[in-house]
Amino acid sequence: MKNQVLNTLKANRGFLVFMASFALLRTAVADWNPIPSGSMRPTLLEGDVVLVNRLAYDLKLPLTDVVLLHLGEPQRGDVVTLSSPAGGARLIKRIVGLPGDRVAVREGQVILNGQPLAYTGAQTHGETLAPGWVVDAVRATEDLAGHPHAVQFLPAVTARRDFAERVVPAGQYFLLGDNRDNSEDSRFIGTVPRENLIGRAHHVLVAADWLGEDGWRLAPRFGRWVTAIR
Template sequence: MEFDFSAILLGLTVLFGVVWGLDRLFLYKQRKARLDAAGTEYSDPVPVDWARSLFPVVLVVLLLRTFVAEPFRIPSGSMMPTLDVGDFILVNKFAYGLRLPAFNNKVVDLGEPQRGDVVVFRFPGFLCDDGTGKLIRSGDPGCSDPHAKVPSQNWIKRVVGLPGDSIEVHGADLLINGKPVQAEEIGPYTGNPQRAEDRLMLDMGATVWKEHLGKVNHMIARMPAYNIPNPIPNAKVPSKVPEGCYVVMGDNRNNSEDSRWWGCMPEKNLAGKAFLIWMSWKGWGTGGVDFSRIGTVIH
């Protein structure tokens, strides 16, 4: 089951605020007068006391997560080698504007994503029948029930194409507005073969490259022996990026379900810009805490 933590925080804030507020408006004075008359020391009922104590705490957490920074954990290897499975990152929530919690409607416009930004967004795809009766996420709008509500899930990718850009992808070759994106090979990928994500990349002969995406220089991984992604343009992604949309791709170019599969990422789905790794946990017996990654600025 997937939980929208922002929605939970919003619900708790409203609940605690209503309980505390209604008590103060309609019950507090009578209760206090009754206890004073009886010579009893005043105390709030337990539910009211909890609401009064927790309301400001939950409200502050909600405001910080909604408008300042929100923590996320990287669950997959689609952004390797930039972001590893088990990295805990912070996301700037005001980089692209202020949005209402849970509803994600933008209320203050503060900017737009730039080429090379690593962005967190709500997955914009659909729920589809995989042929066995199981509902799976898909980028295919022609699936059995393209209007089924998709539970909120945050994804992370790198912005490659901006609205109005002409994008072409053919295997490892990326062209933006007719110009090839330059990349130099650094060498073979190295990792811990005890970890499933590393073992896959080692078995598939992954190589690491430095890509120059506009003003951003960052690392990507290539392993064509594993998978050849869809080219762009295709049925879901036109050669020219539509207004209000962005083409996003994972840095693990041959192992990332991204715009090449499900289309452009709508601006309305943006959650924020990833900027810092504050913790990295490789797992028991496979590295533990990776102190070398803590404090890494995300480029």
């Protein structure tokens, strides 16, 4: 039996090396993540698969959060994947506050270091929250300290639209979902330590309609394939 196992390993060593290298690549260099929820609408949609640069900020020991070397600094406006400090779930959010920043939210408007962010181009769309449940969604462009990007508000939904000012601790970041009234972010899970940041999501690789529990609909969104995330 032992010889049989050894022979099998030798016969498939090329494939095994490839799989080990592939696993190392995904855990240390680059990764892709499907978007399962609407917390980043309208920037990211359910059914999008995003590319994540795991070397954007830190070189980590594979399969751990142990940082071996700092490679870059997280910036306001970056869309990042992270391990939630409240339970460890993998999330994707946008960096709004850097270490030392003062962040508050008043009636849905972000106040950064005492200055309210500007919102322009507001338009109302229908948003389906569940089969047969459509509400008005207000989409606008938020100017995040010179980084404009789309955000969405759901006026008809009960949500946390006020957040008392908080100073972001050293080595941590304040993150928000672009779908402000439907996102579990730093208003709920607290600020996020740098070591919990997995990487920066920079492109949508592929996208398709999403049917929730029914799986993937055979309706690719070709217009979103290989598009940069703003």
